[in-house]
Amino acid sequence: MPYISSWDTTDFLKWSKAMLDEYGKIVKISNLPGRKDMIMVFDPAVIAEVFKNEGPYPVRFKFEAVHYFREKIRPDFYDGFEGIFNEAGESWLKARLILNQPMMTVAVVNIYVPKVDQVSKDFVKLVKALRNEKMEMPDNFKNEIFKWTLESISLIAYDTRLGCLKQNLDKDSDAQIMIDSIDNIFELTYDLDLKIPFWKVFPTKTLKSLIDSSENMLRISQKYVERASAKFDLDAPGTSDMSVLQRILRLDPDTKRAVIMGMDILFGGVDTTSNTAVSVLYCLACNPDKQEKLYQELKSIVPADPSENLTSEHLAKSKYLRACIKEAMRMLPAPNGTIRTLPQDAILGNYFIPKDRADVWVFNSTLYMLDEHFPDADKYIPERWLREGESCPVRKASEAHPYTFLPFGRGLRQCPGMRFAYMEIETLVVRMLLEYKLEWNHPPVKFLSRMLRTAVSPLNFTVLDRNK
Numbered sequence: 001m002p003y004i005s006s007w008d009t010t011d012f013l014k015w016s017k018a019m020l021d022e023y024g025k026i027v028k029i030s031n032l033p034g035r036k037d038m039i040m041v042f043d044p045a046v047i048a049e050v051f052k053n054e055g056p057y058p059v060r061f062k063f064e065a066v067h068y069f070r071e072k073i074r075p076d077f078y079d080g081f082e083g084i085f086n087e088a089g090e091s092w093l094k095a096r097l098i099l100n101q102p103m104m105t106v107a108v109v110n111i112y113v114p115k116v117d118q119v120s121k122d123f124v125k126l127v128k129a130l131r132n133e134k135m136e137m138p139d140n141f142k143n144e145i146f147k148w149t150l151e152s153i154s155l156i157a158y159d160t161r162l163g164c165l166k167q168n169l170d171k172d173s174d175a176q177i178m179i180d181s182i183d184n185i186f187e188l189t190y191d192l193d194l195k196i197p198f199w200k201v202f203p204t205k206t207l208k209s210l211i212d213s214s215e216n217m218l219r220i221s222q223k224y225v226e227r228a229s230a231k232f233d234l235d236a237p238g239t240s241d242m243s244v245l246q247r248i249l250r251l252d253p254d255t256k257r258a259v260i261m262g263m264d265i266l267f268g269g270v271d272t273t274s275n276t277a278v279s280v281l282y283c284l285a286c287n288p289d290k291q292e293k294l295y296q297e298l299k300s301i302v303p304a305d306p307s308e309n310l311t312s313e314h315l316a317k318s319k320y321l322r323a324c325i326k327e328a329m330r331m332l333p334a335p336n337g338t339i340r341t342l343p344q345d346a347i348l349g350n351y352f353i354p355k356d357r358a359d360v361w362v363f364n365s366t367l368y369m370l371d372e373h374f375p376d377a378d379k380y381i382p383e384r385w386l387r388e389g390e391s392c393p394v395r396k397a398s399e400a401h402p403y404t405f406l407p408f409g410r411g412l413r414q415c416p417g418m419r420f421a422y423m424e425i426e427t428l429v430v431r432m433l434l435e436y437k438l439e440w441n442h443p444p445v446k447f448l449s450r451m452l453r454t455a456v457s458p459l460n461f462t463v464l465d466r467n468k
């Protein structure tokens with residue numbers, strides 16, 4: 001395996017593709033200051049081996065700066081519980097099982113369809129107000145999408161609407177502080193956790209900023225979880241319409257832990273879903289024929305009267321909708337992949353990997369644009385995700401190796417928010433497309449892949465009224 005001393009991570013995806021092209025499907029990088037060896041794998045069969053060897057308590061990579069805040073700055077609140085992302089071993093599994101029950105159950109997700117639909121309808125109204133005289137969205141449209149996601153996910157984490165979609169939010173409002181804090185934490189975590197960790201030697205400005213944002217997020221989360229939980233009678237018999245937070249508190253009545261889980265739901269759900277929603281809207285705007293096909297499908301499924309709520313049945317019927325989302329996640333995925341530290345010795349490819357000694361980076365997104373896995377990979381072809389029997393100009397995605405396309409990770413530690421993420425994005429796309437025709441009339445958007453891939457040039461979508 002090659003030895004590489006340089007560490008240019010300006011764009012993670014380009015960097016990993018360069019590694020694959022230069023060194024092949026498995027690459028080891030040693031002698032990283034303050035870090036374990038890094039092994040990058042780009043072969044679906046080897047990726048399958050990684051997950052087979054992940055053990056009963058998969059270890060992903062601790063967000064060390066978050067750990068620092070939780071253990072050293074606020075041990076009074078966290079009290080030894082580091083949350084879903086950072087916990088390991090049995091303590092992770094215990095917390096994860098509490099989260100899985102409400103978040104991964106279809107019936108619970110379905111309860112949220114009308115509520116999340118209302119958020120998407122409000123977003124569609126906001127879009128109208130944001131349009132300029134050229135019918136274009138403002139440069140910072142990405143932030144508006146971010147607000148839509150935070151508003152939807154606060155329904156799950158806090159059982160409440162934060163009010164993010166109001167125009168001209170007061171800078172001191174909880175919604176605005178939350179928006180700024182999450183954005184900041186995400187950005188800073190990349191610098192603190194994936195670059196040389198000077199902050200471990202002395203308290204850098206970046207670390208101080210992370211601490212401030214984490215304090216803000218904790219204060220606001222605590223307020224909303226406590227407010228919501230005061231409404232619940234946790235001793236009353238359970239009902240099928242209970243919210244996620246209510247269910248979490250019934251399984252573990254400690255509100256502090258519910259606050260921590262709520263923050264992790266936001267941390268895991270907001271940036272990932274926002275960036276994915278951007279990818280989907282952008283792909284549809286750039287591919288008017290696919291957008292039209294989807295619009296026709298939606299028109300035939302969804303009630304014509306916009307005051308009628310969407311239901312899970314409407315979403316389930318719309319097969320092309322899910323295909324359009326998956327294809328956008330393939331071409332413009334938000335996460336690069338995931339990481340595992342193997343708890344047992346393993347053979348990956350032909351190499352011996354001793355236990356606990358390396359972080360194995362499962363960089364699936366690097367595979368998504370390779371013709372060998374997805375023919376005509378640079379073309380937006382949602383049809384490749386449709387079932388057998390449906391016509392498609394290229395080989396179907398179902399024929400790719402099952403460990404090729406893993407946008408939500410895999411195994412016991414895979415994303416618990418997958419069903420919510422699809423549902424949220426589906427309601428957004430339905431509401432946007434029924435109201436507007438999207439166009440892209442500018443040079444291609446520039447994306448930068450760091451902790452997540454995100455658009456770094458303005459998102460000036462042209463948004464035309466459908467009913468005119």
Ligand code: HEM
Binds near residue numbers: 264337338420
């Ligand atoms: C399109 C949107 C999303 C994408 C692409 C995504 C992707 C991922 C990925 C790749 C992981 C790591 C999985 C692994 O290591 O195997 C993850 C973990 C996680 N995600 Fe998501 N996610 C999305 C939305 C959400 C939403 C909406 C929520 C919550 C409502 C959420 C909550 C979490 C949590 C809590 C974890 C950590 C799980 C653990 O460590 O046990 N995600 N997500």
